[in-house]
Amino acid sequence: MNKIMSGNEAIAYGAYLAGIKVGAGYPGTPSTEVMESFSRYPGVYAEWSPNEKVALEVAIGAAYAGGRALATMKHVGLNVAADPLFTVSYTGIKGALVIVDADDPSLHSSQNEQDNRHYAKAAKIAMLEPADSEEAKQFVKIAVEISETFDTPVILRSTTRLSHSRCIVKLEDEPAAVEIEPAAYERNAPKYVMVPAHARQRHPVVEERLKKLAEYAETTPVNYIEPGSGDLGIIASGVSYQYAKEVFPGATFLKLGMAYPMPEKLIRDLAGRVKQVVVVEELDPFIEEHVRLLGIPVKGKDVFPNIGEFSQGRVRRCAAAAGLIPGKIGAQPVQSQQLPVRPPMLCPGCAHRPIFYALQRLRAAVFGDIGCYTLGAAPPLAAMHTCLCMGASIGNVHGADRVKVKDRTVAVIGDSTFFHSGITPLINLIANGGNSTVIVLDNRITAMTGHQPHPGTGRTLMGKKVPDISIEALARAVGFNKVDVISPYDFKNVLETIKDHFQSREPSLIVSQYPCVLNIRERKPSPVVDQDACNECGNCLRIGCSPMAKVDGGVTIDPALCTGCGFCASVCGRGAIKARTNEGGGEH
Amino acid sequence: MKGVANIKRKYDFLFTGVGGQGTILASDIVSEVGMRCGYDVKKSEVHGMSQRGGAVESHVRWGEKVYSPLIEEGEADFLLAFEMLEAARWTQFVSAGTVALVNRHRILPPTVYLGQAKYPEEKEIEDILTGAGSKVVWIEGTARAVELGNPALAGVVLLGTLSKYFDEPLDVWENSLMNLVPEKFRDLNIKAFHAGREFQG
Numbered sequence: 001m002n003k004i005m006s007g008n009e010a011i012a013y014g015a016y017l018a019g020i021k022v023g024a025g026y027p028g029t030p031s032t033e034v035m036e037s038f039s040r041y042p043g044v045y046a047e048w049s050p051n052e053k054v055a056l057e058v059a060i061g062a063a064y065a066g067g068r069a070l071a072t073m074k075h076v077g078l079n080v081a082a083d084p085l086f087t088v089s090y091t092g093i094k095g096a097l098v099i100v101d102a103d104d105p106s107l108h109s110s111q112n113e114q115d116n117r118h119y120a121k122a123a124k125i126a127m128l129e130p131a132d133s134e135e136a137k138q139f140v141k142i143a144v145e146i147s148e149t150f151d152t153p154v155i156l157r158s159t160t161r162l163s164h165s166r167c168i169v170k171l172e173d174e175p176a177a178v179e180i181e182p183a184a185y186e187r188n189a190p191k192y193v194m195v196p197a198h199a200r201q202r203h204p205v206v207e208e209r210l211k212k213l214a215e216y217a218e219t220t221p222v223n224y225i226e227p228g229s230g231d232l233g234i235i236a237s238g239v240s241y242q243y244a245k246e247v248f249p250g251a252t253f254l255k256l257g258m259a260y261p262m263p264e265k266l267i268r269d270l271a272g273r274v275k276q277v278v279v280v281e282e283l284d285p286f287i288e289e290h291v292r293l294l295g296i297p298v299k300g301k302d303v304f305p306n307i308g309e310f311s312q313g314r315v316r317r318c319a320a321a322a323g324l325i326p327g328k329i330g331a332q333p334v335q336s337q338q339l340p341v342r343p344p345m346l347c348p349g350c351a352h353r354p355i356f357y358a359l360q361r362l363r364a365a366v367f368g369d370i371g372c373y374t375l376g377a378a379p380p381l382a383a384m385h386t387c388l389c390m391g392a393s394i395g396n397v398h399g400a401d402r403v404k405v406k407d408r409t410v411a412v413i414g415d416s417t418f419f420h421s422g423i424t425p426l427i428n429l430i431a432n433g434g435n436s437t438v439i440v441l442d443n444r445i446t447a448m449t450g451h452q453p454h455p456g457t458g459r460t461l462m463g464k465k466v467p468d469i470s471i472e473a474l475a476r477a478v479g480f481n482k483v484d485v486i487s488p489y490d491f492k493n494v495l496e497t498i499k500d501h502f503q504s505r506e507p508s509l510i511v512s513q514y515p516c517v518l519n520i521r522e523r524k525p526s527p528v529v530d531q532d533a534c535n536e537c538g539n540c541l542r543i544g545c546s547p548m549a550k551v552d553g554g555v556t557i558d559p560a561l562c563t564g565c566g567f568c569a570s571v572c573g574r575g576a577i578k579a580r581t582n583e584g585g586g587e588h
Numbered sequence: 589m590k591g592v593a594n595i596k597r598k599y600d601f602l603f604t605g606v607g608g609q610g611t612i613l614a615s616d617i618v619s620e621v622g623m624r625c626g627y628d629v630k631k632s633e634v635h636g637m638s639q640r641g642g643a644v645e646s647h648v649r650w651g652e653k654v655y656s657p658l659i660e661e662g663e664a665d666f667l668l669a670f671e672m673l674e675a676a677r678w679t680q681f682v683s684a685g686t687v688a689l690v691n692r693h694r695i696l697p698p699t700v701y702l703g704q705a706k707y708p709e710e711k712e713i714e715d716i717l718t719g720a721g722s723k724v725v726w727i728e729g730t731a732r733a734v735e736l737g738n739p740a741l742a743g744v745v746l747l748g749t750l751s752k753y754f755d756e757p758l759d760v761w762e763n764s765l766m767n768l769v770p771e772k773f774r775d776l777n778i779k780a781f782h783a784g785r786e787f788q789g
């Protein structure tokens with residue numbers, strides 16, 4: 001039996017087949033669906049942790065206790081989890097630990113396009129890199145084997161194009177159910193208590209392990225040579241391999257399923273068979289530098305760019321320009337010119353909108369954060385002025401407030417982001433006598449990545465009811481005296497509350513509370529515009545809501561797109577936007 | 589165009605639209621049909637930020653053996669555009685022989701509803717596509733979907749029209765569709781699919 005699966009679904013399926021029983025992750029495009037699909041398999045425990053560091057620590061705990069464990073995150077999430085990563089390399093684990101990392105070349109949904117293969121090298125652990133969904137399934141099983149054989153964490157690296165492409169996967173027999181008797185926890189301080197004296201003993205073990213992994217890389221079935229013509233020898237891994245297969249159909253290939261460590265002998269073997277070695281890899285020259293160190297002449301980043309993801313078209317054009325294949329040099333695909341752009345926008349009815357509109361009216365300098373609400377930076381709202389990494393807003397505003405600027409400053413952060421990494425900088429405001437204002441946009445869900453629960457939701461990934469943690473109570477507990485909870489749709493109160501907080505000399509926090517409109521699917525009748533009363537002031541257009549459109553002599557509201565939140569009516573100074581009367585219809 | 593399935597070895601389908609319009613489901617259905625007909629199938633889709641009303645595209649490829657999940661420029665056999673402006677945005681994938689099935693439906697992008705840019709006329713969109721060599725078929729997808737009670741069915745109407753270009757038995761399409769939509773919406777989806785088959789391809 002075959003089934004079409006995304007790379008992420010196949011990773012989850014492979015984890016299930018490999019007997020992984022504990023999974024922890026934090027959502028992040030393109031990794032999110034791994035943990036979501038894993039959670040649906042029978043007999044597993046899966047959780048969304050508040051951030052990637054916690055997720056990795058949970059998975060490490062499970063692996064220390066002898067279990068097979070999975071941690072999932074996007075590339076920048078591994079930065080957050082880097083601290084436990086580098087030292088779990090020293091301790092190793094008792095069970096198995098697979099870390100799924102999903103990179104995002106071309107920044108489809110990210111703040112940078114870092115190449116996380118460097119993490120495997122820096123932490124001195126193995127990394128596997130599948131090239132399609134079928135491999136993704138198999139490689140998780142191999143990762144578990146490597147982890148158990150070599151006592152090492154293993155990173156399984158995906159990229160957006162693998163995670164979010166779908167292809168045919170062979171279904172396999174259900175894994176045999178194993179009854180596990182509770183065993184005593186194995187105490188082994190020299191291995192697991194990383195005080196300097198112990199860690200010094202572990203470092204040589206890590207170096208020794210890396211040598212063994214490099215030997216394993218020579219014989220593992222995931223690295224292999226595909227014989228072909230004697231002209232070009234292509235080295236590729238991950239989805240780049242697929243593009244290269246289309247562009248160099250007759251060439252000799254070294255397909256690397258293991259991105260780190262690399263197989264020296266296999267690379268020399270390939271070089272001995274061909275006139276020219278070519279590395280096709282996205283982002284950094286990671287494989288290329290290794291080949292160069294072996295003293296083998298190689299073409300790589302002199303032919304293919306180190307920015308953005310590849311496609312077979314891009315690889316083909318670069319290869320033709322470098323004379324590696326015949327073809328028109330400099331031929332660029334004809335792209336449609338001068339069409340109106342269509343960037344993502346805050347949804348109609350999004351409760352983040354009134355806050356940004358208010359901040360725009362108050363001309364505040366807004367230190368922002370990452371989530372759907374980052375779309376508040378887009379015109380016409382244009383009311384967010386920084387977005388660095390998750391949780392940065394609160395530290396940023398505190399730092400900016402130590403430099404005298406003329407503007408009113410404020411931090412704006414989403415609720416999932418707040419629980420991810422906003423709490424420590426919030427404590428810092430109190431602990432260092434800061435006086436900044438923080439607004440938390442509390443829609444009780446992680447909206448951007450597709451509505452995952454977080455510590456404020458009151459429900460776990462597996463559907464269990466748990467306490468929903470109150471941001472207001474948390475702020476008061478750490479010493480905030482000035483805390484207000486507001487509804488974004490009571491717009492007069494929004495403006496007054498923010499102004500009041502701006503005037504305050506003490507640190508203060510506003511929680512703007514309203515559920516995500518996509519999540520609750522709330523729909524009220526859309527309002528109608530009284531064109532006679534409209535004086536075309538443009539206020540309602542400045543809220544940046546897609547159902548509103550400028551027409552000759554006024555504005556219209558598209559009832560098919562409008563969710564009826566009524567915010568446009570509250571910014572109209574002329575009362576020209578009115579609730580629809582019953583006969584008016586509208587969608588319910 | 590009947591009978592093409594036996595002649596050509598590969599099919600590349602490009603789905604374009606606006607985040608939230610259902611291009612992912614429609615492209616899943618076409619992937620499923622391909623697999624059930626014995627093709628190797630790969631598909632690529634967009635998640636994340638763009639799903640909030642941005643321009644989105646999905647690639648589906650059928651072939652004897654498919655390597656890349658992306659279509660190469662100029663190689664699309666079919667363009668299924670869920671929105672008119674998004675039909676014209678991806679012409680680098682279109683060339684002589686591409687059939688463009690375009691849903692006659694406008695969703696205004698921000699620069700247009702703010703009055704800063706003009707939405708192209710239907711004729712301009714058609715000219716852009718025919719200029720790239722494509723044959724353009726206009727489909728009242730959204731209008732028919734609204735008649736059926738749910739504008740979100742527009743994509744399934746397009747799939748109905750698409751199915752007319754293939755010899756593969758109708759029940760492969762119907763079963764793939766039913767396999768991928770929730771049970772309570774199956775009848776409605778089948779109706780929308782057959783509404784699409786009434787359009788002249």
Ligand SMILES: Cc1ncc(C[n+]2csc(CCOP(=O)(O)OP(=O)(O)O)c2C)c(N)n1
Pocket residue numbers: 026027028029074076077080110111370371372373390413414415416417418441443445446447448449
């Ligand atoms: C370290 C890191 N992990 C994960 C992500 C992916 N990510 C971006 S925004 C976001 C969640 C935002 O949720 P929330 O703060 O509740 O805002 P909302 O989208 O609901 O408005 C996530 C998980 C990231 N960019 N960086």
